[in-house]
Amino acid sequence: MIYTVTLDPSESVVGKGINISLILKKLGIESIATGIVNHKNVEQVAEELDKAEIENQFIEQKRGIKITAKNQQKLLDYLKVLKAGDILVIAGSFAKGIDPVYLTDLARVADKRAAGLVVDVPYENVLDILPMNPLLIKPNETELKHWFEKDNEKVTTKELIDMAHNLVVKGAQHVLISLGANGAAIVNMMDALMAHAPEIEEVDSTGSGDALLGTFLAGMLKGYTPVRNLSDAIAAGSDTAQSKWLTDFTTTPALQKQVIARRITFEEAE
Numbered sequence: 001m002i003y004t005v006t007l008d009p010s011e012s013v014v015g016k017g018i019n020i021s022l023i024l025k026k027l028g029i030e031s032i033a034t035g036i037v038n039h040k041n042v043e044q045v046a047e048e049l050d051k052a053e054i055e056n057q058f059i060e061q062k063r064g065i066k067i068t069a070k071n072q073q074k075l076l077d078y079l080k081v082l083k084a085g086d087i088l089v090i091a092g093s094f095a096k097g098i099d100p101v102y103l104t105d106l107a108r109v110a111d112k113r114a115a116g117l118v119v120d121v122p123y124e125n126v127l128d129i130l131p132m133n134p135l136l137i138k139p140n141e142t143e144l145k146h147w148f149e150k151d152n153e154k155v156t157t158k159e160l161i162d163m164a165h166n167l168v169v170k171g172a173q174h175v176l177i178s179l180g181a182n183g184a185a186i187v188n189m190m191d192a193l194m195a196h197a198p199e200i201e202e203v204d205s206t207g208s209g210d211a212l213l214g215t216f217l218a219g220m221l222k223g224y225t226p227v228r229n230l231s232d233a234i235a236a237g238s239d240t241a242q243s244k245w246l247t248d249f250t251t252t253p254a255l256q257k258q259v260i261a262r263r264i265t266f267e268e269a270e
Contacts, residue, residue: 019207032055082110130167
């Protein structure tokens with residue numbers, strides 16, 4: 001089973017973990033959405049997920065109060081349900097009161113139970129969990145630059161690929177680099193692939209990164225080739241950006257035909 005975690009109980013029901021569960025469901029893959037949600041939103045979140053027939057188990061947090069250590073521990077205790085072969089997806093920023101080091105606590109729960117770990121958070125604490133060999137991490141350019149102390153520098157695609165390869169050497173199994181309108185790249189120990197995004201008229205890019213990650217993860221689980229998987233994922237992210245909300249995958253095949261993924265060497269990246 002896949003468990004998606006959302007840790008930002010904002011006024012909106014939008015959450016990266018929730019979005020990934022919605023994308024997986026559209027692709028025929030079941031998941032359980034969990035995390036900590038504002039008490040005013042918990043019913044709405046549950047209603048939306050119930051409507052999509054996605055199982056959900058959220059911990060309520062009172063509005064205006066930092067996320068308590070008690071609620072953080074409740075989530076860790078709940079995640080002890082993880083077993084070998086399950087996947088834990090941790091996505092999005094952490095709410096006030098949750099120290100980024102909490103990522104390590106979550107990762108340890110998965111690691112002790114031989115569950116796969118997928119991470120899409122902005123914190124450099126991602127570097128601390130690399131020895132646990134996360135299945136997949138998804139940084140964007142800004143995050144990679146920050147993690148490698150190049151915030152104010154202009155970097156080339158080659159340098160971004162090199163940074164991703166460095167993360168793989170340190171333990172990550174796969175690194176999916178989100179490049180926004182420029183597409184995406186996937187790097188692992190064997191090789192690297194990159195592809196540009198198709199030309200679209202952007203409406204709202206919210207959720208496009210979640211569609212990219214959710215679709216890529218689904219492709220991994222279905223055993224798709226890396227070339228097809230990257231192309232499908234970029235098409236899903238692009239369709240979300242040209243839509244008012246997450247892609248429904250009706251127009252992604254046409255976009256996918258415009259995406260050409262190719263293997264590259266570090267010398268070729270530019």
